[in-house]
Each structure stands twice: as C-alpha cells, then as structure tokens.
Amino acid sequence: MVSPKSSKSSAAPPLLAGFGLTKSFGDFTANRDIDFTIYPGELHALLGENGAGKSTFVKMIYGLLQPDSGYFEWQGKPIHFSNPQEARAAGIGMVFQHFSLFEAMSIVENIALALPPEFSKEGLPELIEKKSAEYGIPLRPHSLVADLSVGEQQRVEIMRCLLQDPALLIMDEPTSVLTPQETQQLFDVLGKLAKQGCAVLFISHKLEEIKQLTSRATILRGGEKIAEVDTQTKSAKQLAELMVGVKIAAIKPPVAQKKAPAIMTVSGLSRPADGPFDTALCDINLTAHAGEVLGIAGIAGNGQSELMDALTGEWRGAQAGIFQKGTEDISRMNPAERRLNGLAFVPEERNGHAAVPSMRLSENALLTSFERAGAVRMGVVNQSYATQFADRISAMFDVRRPEADPQASSLSGGNLQKFVVGREIAKEPEILIVSQPTWGVDVGAAQFIRKAMIELAAGGASVIVISQDLEEIFAISHKIAVLHEGRLSKAYPAAEMNPQNIGLLMGGIPIDKDSKTTPPKPKKKRKRVAS
Amino acid sequence: MFDELLLTVLLTSVPLILAATGELVVERSGVLNLGVEGMMLMGAVAAFGAASLSGSPYIGIVSGGLAGMAVAAVFALFVLGLATNQVATGLALTIFGTGLSGLIGAPLVGQAIDGLPSMTLPLLSDIPLIGAFFKLDIMAYLSILIVALTSLFLMRSRAGLILRSVGINHDSAHALGYNVLQVRFFAILFGGFMAGLGGAYLPLVLTPHWAEGMTAGRGWIALALVVFASWQPWRVTIGAVLFGGVTIMQLAGQARGWTIPAQFLSMMPYLATIVVLVTISGRGRNVFGAPAHLGKRFFMTR
Numbered sequence A: 001m002v003s004p005k006s007s008k009s010s011a012a013p014p015l016l017a018g019f020g021l022t023k024s025f026g027d028f029t030a031n032r033d034i035d036f037t038i039y040p041g042e043l044h045a046l047l048g049e050n051g052a053g054k055s056t057f058v059k060m061i062y063g064l065l066q067p068d069s070g071y072f073e074w075q076g077k078p079i080h081f082s083n084p085q086e087a088r089a090a091g092i093g094m095v096f097q098h099f100s101l102f103e104a105m106s107i108v109e110n111i112a113l114a115l116p117p118e119f120s121k122e123g124l125p126e127l128i129e130k131k132s133a134e135y136g137i138p139l140r141p142h143s144l145v146a147d148l149s150v151g152e153q154q155r156v157e158i159m160r161c162l163l164q165d166p167a168l169l170i171m172d173e174p175t176s177v178l179t180p181q182e183t184q185q186l187f188d189v190l191g192k193l194a195k196q197g198c199a200v201l202f203i204s205h206k207l208e209e210i211k212q213l214t215s216r217a218t219i220l221r222g223g224e225k226i227a228e229v230d231t232q233t234k235s236a237k238q239l240a241e242l243m244v245g246v247k248i249a250a251i252k253p254p255v256a257q258k259k260a261p262a263i264m265t266v267s268g269l270s271r272p273a274d275g276p277f278d279t280a281l282c283d284i285n286l287t288a289h290a291g292e293v294l295g296i297a298g299i300a301g302n303g304q305s306e307l308m309d310a311l312t313g314e315w316r317g318a319q320a321g322i323f324q325k326g327t328e329d330i331s332r333m334n335p336a337e338r339r340l341n342g343l344a345f346v347p348e349e350r351n352g353h354a355a356v357p358s359m360r361l362s363e364n365a366l367l368t369s370f371e372r373a374g375a376v377r378m379g380v381v382n383q384s385y386a387t388q389f390a391d392r393i394s395a396m397f398d399v400r401r402p403e404a405d406p407q408a409s410s411l412s413g414g415n416l417q418k419f420v421v422g423r424e425i426a427k428e429p430e431i432l433i434v435s436q437p438t439w440g441v442d443v444g445a446a447q448f449i450r451k452a453m454i455e456l457a458a459g460g461a462s463v464i465v466i467s468q469d470l471e472e473i474f475a476i477s478h479k480i481a482v483l484h485e486g487r488l489s490k491a492y493p494a495a496e497m498n499p500q501n502i503g504l505l506m507g508g509i510p511i512d513k514d515s516k517t518t519p520p521k522p523k524k525k526r527k528r529v530a531s
Numbered sequence B: 001m002f003d004e005l006l007l008t009v010l011l012t013s014v015p016l017i018l019a020a021t022g023e024l025v026v027e028r029s030g031v032l033n034l035g036v037e038g039m040m041l042m043g044a045v046a047a048f049g050a051a052s053l054s055g056s057p058y059i060g061i062v063s064g065g066l067a068g069m070a071v072a073a074v075f076a077l078f079v080l081g082l083a084t085n086q087v088a089t090g091l092a093l094t095i096f097g098t099g100l101s102g103l104i105g106a107p108l109v110g111q112a113i114d115g116l117p118s119m120t121l122p123l124l125s126d127i128p129l130i131g132a133f134f135k136l137d138i139m140a141y142l143s144i145l146i147v148a149l150t151s152l153f154l155m156r157s158r159a160g161l162i163l164r165s166v167g168i169n170h171d172s173a174h175a176l177g178y179n180v181l182q183v184r185f186f187a188i189l190f191g192g193f194m195a196g197l198g199g200a201y202l203p204l205v206l207t208p209h210w211a212e213g214m215t216a217g218r219g220w221i222a223l224a225l226v227v228f229a230s231w232q233p234w235r236v237t238i239g240a241v242l243f244g245g246v247t248i249m250q251l252a253g254q255a256r257g258w259t260i261p262a263q264f265l266s267m268m269p270y271l272a273t274i275v276v277l278v279t280i281s282g283r284g285r286n287v288f289g290a291p292a293h294l295g296k297r298f299f300m301t302r
Helices: A054-059 A085-090 A107-114 A124-134 A150-162 A180-195 A206-211 A237-245 A304-312 A336-339 A361-367 A383-394 A413-425 A443-458 A470-476 A499-506 B002-028 B036-056 B058-082 B086-108 B138-156 B160-168 B170-175 B179-205 B218-228 B234-257 B262-282
Strands: A017-024 A028-038 A043-047 A068-072 A077-079 A092-095 A168-172 A198-205 A218-220 A224-230 A260-269 A279-287 A292-299 A323-324 A343-346 A429-435 A462-466 A479-484
Touching: A017 A054, A028 A054, A028 A218, A043 A054, A043 A180, A043 A206, A054 A168, A054 A198, A085 A092, A085 A168, A092 A150, A092 A180, A107 A124, A107 A150, A107 B160, A124 A150, A150 A180, A150 A260, A180 A206, A180 A499, A198 A206, A218 A237, A224 A237, A260 A304, A279 A292, A279 A304, A279 A343, A279 A462, A292 A443, A292 A470, A292 A499, A304 A343, A304 A429, A304 A462, A343 A413, A343 A443, A361 A383, A361 A413, A383 A413, A413 A429, A413 A443, A429 A443, A443 A462, A443 A470, A462 A470, A470 A499, A479 A499, A499 B086, B002 B036, B002 B138, B002 B179, B002 B218, B002 B234, B036 B058, B036 B086, B036 B179, B036 B218, B058 B086, B058 B179, B138 B160, B138 B179, B138 B234, B160 B170, B160 B179, B170 B179, B179 B218, B218 B234, B218 B262, B234 B262
Parallel strands: A028 A224, A043 A198, A043 A218, A092 A168, A168 A198, A292 A462, A292 A479, A343 A429, A429 A462
Antiparallel strands: A017 A028, A017 A068, A068 A077, A218 A224, A260 A279, A260 A323
C-alpha cells in the first residue's frame, strides 16, 4: 500500500488529504476550513504558534476529535476515524507532546496498551528489543517508565508507533524536551522512516529544526491555514513572519557588562534527593551580578525545580550557602523574608504556584506585595489599592483580561504569565529569579516577557533565568551555565557559547579541558544518560 | 480451643476479603467508592430477605450480590455520568444504603433463616492447628478463588492492563483510545457485586438473622484494607485475617474480661492502615502505591 518512493510530484496520490476541515468548541472555532495533503515518505511540518489550532487538527487526523464539517481521504478513499484505534489500524501513529505513558508501568506494558490485542505479550519484549536496536534507539523492555529519562520516554512512544509499521507518523513538538544531540538522533530515525516510505507530520514552532528536517510546511494561524510553503526556499525569518502574522522585532542580544558588582552568591549548595524520582543538588556555586542576566540551561529533571526551591527559600538546609551582597547569609530565610530583602521569584507553574487560580488578579497581586506602602492598613487589606495595583501591572505588561478584575484561572497562559512576571518586576527587585518564564506561552507574550527581563537587568538588577528553551537562553543571557544531574557548570559568557557546547554540557560532558573550575562529573545517580 | 478461635477469625475475615477485593478493583480503575458500607448493608438485607422468602441461602447469595451491584450502578451514574465528586457521592451512598436497608429490613427483624451450611473437607479438616481452614463454607472457599482470579486478571490479562492504565492516567488511556468511563463503569459494578456478597455473608453465615446496621463498620474496614494491602489482591487476604483477628480478639477479650478497652482494639485496623500508609509514602512514589488518578474526575472534552 505504501509507495516506495518519496515522490512529491502531483501525479503521486497523497497519502492523506483533508478538505475544508472545521472544528468548533462552543463559540470558539479552533480550525476553520483547512485543506491539507501529505504524501508517502514526506517529511511535512505543521507550523503555528500556541493556540493556532495545530493540536486540534492532528487530533482530528488521529480520530480523537471528529470534524464538524469537511472530510479526510486516506490513500484516495474518503475515511472517517471515530476513535484512535481505527486510525492506528489504518496505519497512523502519533507521539504526543505530553507523553501518554503510564509511569508506574514497564515499557512492555506501556507498549502493549497501544497495540492491537494480536500482539501476544509473550513475544513482545523480544520484539521491542529487536526493533529498537534496528532503529538505533535501544530500549530495555522491563524497565519502569518512571525510571527513564525524558528522551528515553519519547523513544518508548515512538516504538509504540513503529511496531505497527505506520504509514503516517505524527510527532507533536517532539524536540521540546530533548538535548541537541538527542534531537539529532531523533531526526536520524525520522529520516530512516521517511526513506522507507513512512510519511512524518512534524509539529513544531522551532523554525531551524523545521528547515533542517522537513521539505514542506503547512502554516496555521488563529485556526486557519495561512500558507503551504517549501521550507527549503523560505528563510527562518520568513517562516516566522508567516506563523506570527506581524513582522517580529528581534530582541537585541544583551552585551556583557565590563565589571558588574556581585549581588548574590551561592557557594557549595548541596541538597539530598527527596525521593527516588528527585534529583540531588551537588555543590552548586553561582554568582549573580548586577545588570546581568544569568541563564541556567539544562534538560528537565536535572535539578531545576530543586535549585529553584533552594533559591526561593521553599527548601532550606544547612548546606545552602546563599549570600546577598557578599556578606548577609540569607540561607535560613523563608521566601517571604527573602522577598522583603529585595529578591523576587517567578516559579515555573503559574497555576497554583505563582498564582492562585481561584483568586482575583488584585488578590494575587497582593500576595507577594503586602509590604507595599498603602496595601494594608492596620491589618486590613486596602481593596481599592489592590485593584489599582493589579490594573497598573496589567497596563504595564499588556495583560488582556476578560473583565475588570478576573480570576487568575480565566486568563490565558500567556496573559497570566505576563501578569505574574509583571507583578514581580513591579516590586523593582534587586534580584529576580525566574523558572521557565515562557513555557507554553505564545510567541508575542514570550517576546514581551523576555524584553521586560532584559530591561530590568539593564536598570541594574540581577536576573537569573532557569530555562529549558535554548533559544530563550541565547536571546536574553549575558552569561550561561548548564545544570546536569544536579551539578551546575561554571557560568560562561554567552558569546563563547553555542548550541553544540551547551549540548555537551547538558549531556554531562565538560567542554573546557584546561580549566578545572567545576566540570560536571559523571554522576552516580540511577537515571541513565542517553547512550 | 485454638482451632475454634481460628475458625471464627477466618469466618470474620471472609466478608472483608470479598468487599475489599471489589473495592480494590474499583480503586485500581481510578474510582474511590466510599459507599462500601452502604452496599454491604443492601447486600445483607437483600440476601436475608431472598433467603427467607425462597428458603435457599444460595438464592440469598446471588440476591445480595445483585443488590450491591444495583446501588453501585446508581453511584456510577453520578460519578461517571454526571462527574460528581467521588468522596461526597460515596458518603451519600453509605447513608442511602444504611437508611434503605433499614426500611426494607424492618419487617424482617426477628425472623430466622437456615444459614449457609459449612463444607467440612474430610481428612484435611482433621489436621491439627490448621484444620480450621477446611471447615469453611462455599462462599469462603469461593472468596479465595475470586482473589486469585482478580490477581490474574489485573496482572496478567490485557483487560486488567487496560483497567490499571485507566487508574494510573485516564487522560493517556483516553488518548490511546480506551473508553475510560466504560472501564470504570464495569469496575464499579464489580465492586458493588463483591460488596453485596460480603454483606450477604453476614446474615447467611455469621449471624443468621437481620439487624439494622449489622455490618457494624465492616465496609470502612474493607476500605482501609485496600490501602493496607497497597492495592495488591493477595495482601487483602492477609490483611483481612489480621483485621478479622482483631475483631474477634475484641469479642473474646470482652468475654474474658480483659482490661484492654474494646475501643482500643476496634481502633487497631485503622492504626495498622496508617502505619502502612506512612511506610509506603516514606519510600516515595512507587509501583505499589495508589493509582495516580485515584479519585480524580474525568472529563472527555480534553
């Protein structure tokens, strides 16, 4: 059934074609009148911002959602998938952005769940070993998924699909959690698949990757198809403009300061792991300078949340040597005391950690700002002050609200993130510590937040950004350090760094042989690195 | 003497095994049904009524199971169909079952029935010390078989794998195309049937008459037992004998005039459960822990 050649001439029949596909949720139209084609063996990108309708569209292909109008043709014949099993039976596999794996189960069990019952459980482990070795992504069938690194978990997801010899593989933002090296391995596998005639639909908003991997792209914006382009002839900038719709003003990469005074130093911070799935921090040393953004790169699960907790004071321990302005030991202070000392924090999870979803914006604004003059009088909250304060933050940071003082949960991710970052910046902190500032935020809001952080640093504050997004790290940092298995590399000037050597540090390989400052040593933890 | 005591302990543990095994399957599918006590009472009154009318304790067994299943279906309608809060709905089910069983059972008070005959196995029952294990009745033997089958179902069968996956992460299971609500519906029905059987055992074997609220908290012990067993079927039997033993000690202690207060002994099952919970959570998340999506509501629209 699958044509052996990856021909894209108009003569070859498309593997999958969609016509006039529309899907609404209530008043909201997620997809409007989308036409789409993909050919056998084609590496096709689906490009769009968060909220552009990419996920809705692929869920319709995969049978998780049914179109309100429009239809699909599979290998030239009209087809309707009422559930994913039917789509899988036809030859469509999908790897989700947020993995649909069951952590407390083994690899075999996870894979068996995605396969039709014909695959007997007895022969399955051998089959998994054989097939995974074939594609160069070795898996141990009886390992528990919870013990795997994110990259390995993704391999399990891919293997689930490959065992059914799919004709079309859908990958939903697969590289957002991978190191550059792991990404390259993934691209090799996808290339192999395409050569065998399997079409790959690759969803992403990372333009360089799309140019590297795919030949054609369908671009969605606001639920509509904007263009279908040849990714090889368009530049990354052109693609970005098609995706976002307005000309993007690039952020000016900050220039490193000459001699900036150190505002905060962390020396010899160690923290034991709380449980088998947490990471221990080991001898973390860092210095935050006035007027500088320090970017901390690294893949999720290498100690980011543990480091963030230690810096904010949510975790305090005897071995946390955190000093402010060189002398004052703030290791023992709780988050509120640290805030009073001029620190400000934006934790990763905006719903429930940075903000209380069921509280109004004015209440959320006050939660970290009670000390502001006029906010509280004789123990009573000054509501009109709080409302004005929230309004001011919203105006300064372009927070779009559905009503005057809405609940935090009614804001979109980007707007709520702008609000919590704005709330902390409005305190004019000496030190701002932010974790994943633009995770799951649309491009416009991300630009805004990054610019605000750079401006804060330009005004003399020190900003520490913990992020998995390398583009972001490069866009805003003066200095870059990498977190790997709970150890922090030394901070390199951003100009000396490139994706290759960051990738090496992320994988735990030291890049400077001569210097012995703090090379990340090979770890003794149970988590295995991708081989 | 010991033989007799062991027999009483084993008999006391049977309803706990039945109800807890049912609830274990329900919880493995991600649903917390706190209505076990109510379902057991409905099973008890239905079993007693049917046995009294028909004269056959076997018809009583089946009626008890079906009655438990019927009230469980009401619970399923609320928590699955209407996505109500599982804790509140389960508590309501217990209150509902207690009240309704009392109403239905009012005319049955004071009546007597022929209980389930015991099936003493020749030779085996003469073994000293453990002979009591072979002086039980059909339901007791069946309960062990059910535990074995449940264990096989959960750990070896494809359907069991799907049921466990729904309890661990219903969104992922849905994304793979499994019908989360259907799986949970059948799990809840099974749990109701088993709780009904457990309830039926009380008037059919333990005390051959009906009394309002005769389960006397056994439904709650069964719930604690599931946690105590850390969601593993075989551990339910061990726990049930242990908890049954405590219950009997309580009675035996009163008869012998021990100085340990009865309240202290009735507290033991819950204390043991807390100890087990603390031990489990101290080791962090693990495979033997609670199903990750236990008690969470599932919405299909995502």
